[in-house]
Amino acid sequence: MRALIQRVRQASVTVDGQVIGEIGAGMLILVCAMDGDSSAQVEKLARKIPKMRIFTDENDKMNLSLLDTGGQALIVSQFTLAADTSRGNRPGFSTAARPEVGKALYEEFIAAMSAQGITVATGEFGADMQVALINDGPVTIWTEVE
Structure with a gap:
């Protein structure tokens, strides 16, 4: 499972002109289930x-966690984190989990x-979403569990 934090x-997420999820200070977590992922990867990542x-x-040192601060989390599914850009100019997404598996693992x-x-x-799995955020720092972290 992959995540971009x-x-x-x-941060907020909008679908069809309606804000469906928003948070104050905390983490925006873009998450992607990969082919072969299971509940084990979900638990490790969580x-x-x-x-x-x-x-x-x-x-002013990065020593506190989300649990320490009581911050919130906006969790948005994003299958494009599975992008393979190793060949050509068009990314491939074949390593992402099938939609029905991805949705179950996201939930x-x-x-x-x-x-x-x-x-x-949260966002809405499979929807066309617009995500707005004020990145603090900026701090952006890529993580993956197997």
């Missing part, structure tokens, strides 16, 4: 991300994050 001051120390402490990831007491907002 952005530390944000605020344990790892909230503990990532990417928020600043009183000394499982949301539940696993919520179960840790994190306030979670």
Whole structure:
């Protein structure tokens, strides 16, 4: 499973002109289930991300996690994180999980994050979404679990 994490001051996702999810300070998490992923990868990712120390402490050092700060998470599915750009100019997405598997794992990831007491907002799987954010730092972290 792959994720792109952005530390944000605020973020929102809009579908068909309606804001369907928004958060204040916390993380925007773009997530992609890869072919062969299962609940094991979901659990690893859901344990790892909230503990990532990417928020600043009183000394302006990145020592605090989402759990430490009580921040929120906006979780958005993004199959394009599976892009293979090794050949030509058109990315391939064949390494992404099939949509029905991806959706189930995305929903499982949301539940696993919520179960840790994190306030979670979401996008809509498979929808054409517009994501707005104020990246704080900027801090953007790529992570993947196998």
